[in-house]
Amino acid sequence: MSNHRPKSGKKIGSMEIVSRGLDRRYGAERRFRFMGVAALVTSIVFLSLLFINIIGTGYSAFQQTFVKLDVNFDPHMVSAEDPASANYPGLIKKAMRSLFPEVKKRRDKRKLYSLVSTGASFQLQKIVESDPTVIGTRQSVWVPADDEVDMLMKGHVDRNVPETERRLKDVQIQWIDRLIEQGRLKKSFNTIFFTSGDSRNPELAGILGAVVGSFYTLLVTLALSFPAGVATAVYLEEFAPKNRWTDIIEVNINNLAAVPSIVFGLLGLAVFINFFGFPRSSPLVGGLVLSLMTLPTIIIASRASLQSVPPSIRDAALALGASRVQMVVHHVLPLALPGMLTGTIIGMARALGETAPLLMIGMVAFIVDIPSNIIDPASVLPVQIYLWSDSPERGFLERMSAAIMVLLVFLMVMNLVAVILRKRFERRW
Amino acid sequence: MFRMKTPLLISIVFAGFSLHAAACMARDHIDIVGSSTVYPFATVVAEQFGKATRYKTPKVEATGTGGGFKLFCGGIGVKYPDISNASRRIKKSEYLMCRSHGVDEIVEVKIGYDGIVLANSRKTGPLALSRRDIFLALAKSVPASDDSEKLVPNPYRTWKDVNPALPSFRIEVLGPPPTSGTRDAFLELAMEGGGRTFKWIDALKKKDKQKFKSICHTIREDGAYIEAGENDNLIVQKLEANPHAVGIFGFSFLDQNADKIQGAVIDGVEPTFDAIAEGEYPVSRPLYFYVKKVHVGVIPGIDAYLSEFTREKAWGEDGYLSDRGLIPMPEDERRKFRDDALKLRILDLDQLGH
CATH class of the missing domain: 3.40.190.10 (Periplasmic binding protein-like II)
Known part of the structure; x- marks a missing residue:
């Protein structure tokens, strides 16, 4: 078109044609940019709403209410020879009664005792076991308060609703107010949350069991899927002949990456538990299932990073007399490794957040003891979040949000490591 | 040769190791499955049991009543759960399924109402x-x-x-x-x-x-x-x-x-x-759990767990389970079921209605 100049007198210069359309073209660009920015802003708004919601409900879980009790380690009730058999709940009850001597009726006493967590007596047991010299003395001990008290202190319970609709009764709230006046109630950092396993009492529940379970599971996943994934990628990329069979394998690897994760759970149940007889709920089986799931991701990422190594490197190595294994191991692999690691870390991050396949193999369970090896029963972080979200006690809501925060921190760290690795070792040709 | 053999060798070693591991895996914790309605109560007892005794804390899975019986009735041995929670009574068909897999001695424990x-x-x-x-x-x-x-x-x-x-x-x-x-x-x-x-x-x-x-x-x-x-x-x-x-x-x-x-x-x-x-x-409705009798004494702590669950402090009128919303049975019923549980009295097929 442009080389057909109009012959009439009223010539329209090409500049004019351009400038006529200019408004429209600028307009199109502005609209396009605006849509881009709008999409970005929308996603940021949603993301920040999510974060605000989670952090808003979860931050208070990092604090926990404690009660100061003056416990008299009565030698008649606790013996140094056998500290395990002592009546620790009795000690707690005695200490509570001494704070409120006017409480006489049995029902009221029960209400009084329920202000302190059931975990308090186990804490006293630990104190005695670690230091038997406390027997016969009077000690001030900060013990965790019951989750209802904790909720009240954090303002999650409305004092103004009628008494019948609250779990804490008026008389209990009066006692709590008196404890506050005496300085016997305080909120401090919730170490329990980071140092203990799951519990049915919100004030005693922690995520350590789930974190350790996640660690073992990912360890198994990494140990299996990284070597297998890299070896598969290297073989397919560098050694395998290009024929129908390798094409079929390639298509199937891509298919495998798109299979819903629950299917791998069913497979794990059928093969690893029912056929091999591995223990249910163990990180071993969890890791095996998750490595099936991450394997295709790692293979695909590794192949992509092998493909990005220029052929000239291979040719140079071969021309200098290197064997193909030497060429791959000495030259291609080191150059492709950062990309492979990035792919692996992203695959691992996905595995860390996975619950569906673990449901089938029994990792969605109430497990208190912290696993000490890969065949102990264990749950993982996302499962812990799911279990807490399903618990009736109000205190689990904030713990659930706090656990989500911990999971997000782990995911961010993993993704950050992936980015740093890429930035530091990536080479462009 | 080198290229071919190494991965093969690794996989053989790994398979050997894992089968070996599977063979010597005795279970030392109680394995509980079943109803998600009983789950909040069973977990409280399990936790209390784990803290107060020298045994490990039981593992409790909420699989639903029907799913629980499927696993429970799968057979006898460490692979299969010891206890199944149920928010209804065991069905005749489930009882027969249990029996066909060699699980013919089941103890029924009613725990209260919901x-x-x-x-x-x-x-x-x-x-x-x-x-x-x-x-x-x-x-x-x-x-x-x-x-x-x-x-x-x-x-x-x-x-x-x-x-x-x-x-x-x-x-x-x-x-x-x-x-x-x-x-x-x-x-x-x-x-x-x-x-x-x-x-x-x-x-x-x-x-x-x-x-x-x-x-x-x-x-x-x-x-x-x-x-x-x-x-x-x-x-x-x-x-x-x-x-x-x-x-x-x-x-x-x-x-x-x-x-x-x-x-x-x-x-x-x-x-x-x-x-x-x-x-x-x-x-x-009443809530139950069922125990495999042959596992008692093999898996450590089952009898102690039964005793903990059926204590007045747990399922009694002022027990910690009633704090969680379990409605206790009348006293004579509690006494009967505690007695049945501790003596491991076996459930008969004729006791099941339809």
Whole structure:
């Protein structure tokens, strides 16, 4: 078109044609940019709403209410020879009664005792076991308060609703107010949350069991899927002949990456538990299932990073007399490794957040003891979040949000490591 | 040669190691599966047991009642669970399935009662329903309004259509999915109870049991009943957001969230702890767990767990389970079941009704 100049007198210069359309073209660009920015802003708004919601409900879980009790380690009730058999709940009850001597009726006493967590007596047991010299003395001990008290202190319970609709009764709230006046109630950092396993009492529940379970599971996943994934990628990329069979394998690897994760759970149940007889709920089986799931991701990422190594490197190595294994191991692999690691870390991050396949193999369970090896029963972080979200006690809501925060921190760290690795070792040709 | 052999060698070594590991895996913790309604109670006992005794804390999985029996009845040995929780009694078919896999000595322990409540947000007034109202509101087909003993597809849109005394909200009920024991119990107690208020349907129960069941157990599918999954906390949140909706769940959730939701009065009885314990509240059901006798003494601690669960401090009137919303049995029943549990008395097939 442009080389057909109009012959009439009223010539329209090409500049004019351009400038006529200019408004429209600028307009199109502005609209396009605006849509881009709008999409970005929308996603940021949603993301920040999510974060605000989670952090808003979860931050208070990092604090926990404690009660100061003056416990008299009565030698008649606790013996140094056998500290395990002592009546620790009795000690707690005695200490509570001494704070409120006017409480006489049995029902009221029960209400009084329920202000302190059931975990308090186990804490006293630990104190005695670690230091038997406390027997016969009077000690001030900060013990965790019951989750209802904790909720009240954090303002999650409305004092103004009628008494019948609250779990804490008026008389209990009066006692709590008196404890506050005496300085016997305080909120401090919730170490329990980071140092203990799951519990049915919100004030005693922690995520350590789930974190350790996640660690073992990912360890198994990494140990299996990284070597297998890299070896598969290297073989397919560098050694395998290009024929129908390798094409079929390639298509199937891509298919495998798109299979819903629950299917791998069913497979794990059928093969690893029912056929091999591995223990249910163990990180071993969890890791095996998750490595099936991450394997295709790692293979695909590794192949992509092998493909990005220029052929000239291979040719140079071969021309200098290197064997193909030497060429791959000495030259291609080191150059492709950062990309492979990035792919692996992203695959691992996905595995860390996975619950569906673990449901089938029994990792969605109430497990208190912290696993000490890969065949102990264990749950993982996302499962812990799911279990807490399903618990009736109000205190689990904030713990659930706090656990989500911990999971997000782990995911961010993993993704950050992936980015740093890429930035530091990536080479462009 | 090198290239071919190394991976093969590695995999052989690995397989050998893992099979070896599998062979010498004895289990030293109790393995519990089953109902998600019993789960909150079983976990509390398990935790208490793990802290107070030298045994490991039992592992508790919420698989649903039916799923639990499937695993439990799979066979004998460390691979299979020792205890299965149930929000209904074991069925004859399940008992026979157990037996066909070599599990023929089962101990039944009834642990208490649970009320199923219909609750709505406190932002609106409490509902007063009869079981007949519930049946008419939720059944897929209901008796025609002209007493002709014919079934018509459920025509009712609002509660007022069902019963003029009820508010004019659209019928919107959030309830458990078919895999849930709560659903089974709800169908049996509320829906059957409602259906039987019609004489001819009640007569069907004896004549044509299949038809009776299909009338009472088929929930409408036109959107008035919403399957809300097993997560009862989610239902509570949805009720708060939608004051006109009604939720179905276990009493313990009402107990924990009494500041947000209120239970509907059913047949004139409010769902309170005492009313359920005394058997006045019509929609309540017993909860159970089942123990494999041959595992007792093999897996350490099962007998101690039974003793912990059946202690007065646990399942008694002032026990820690009642704090969690379990409705205790009367004292003589508690004594009987504790005795049965400690002596490991075996459940007979003839003891199961249908």
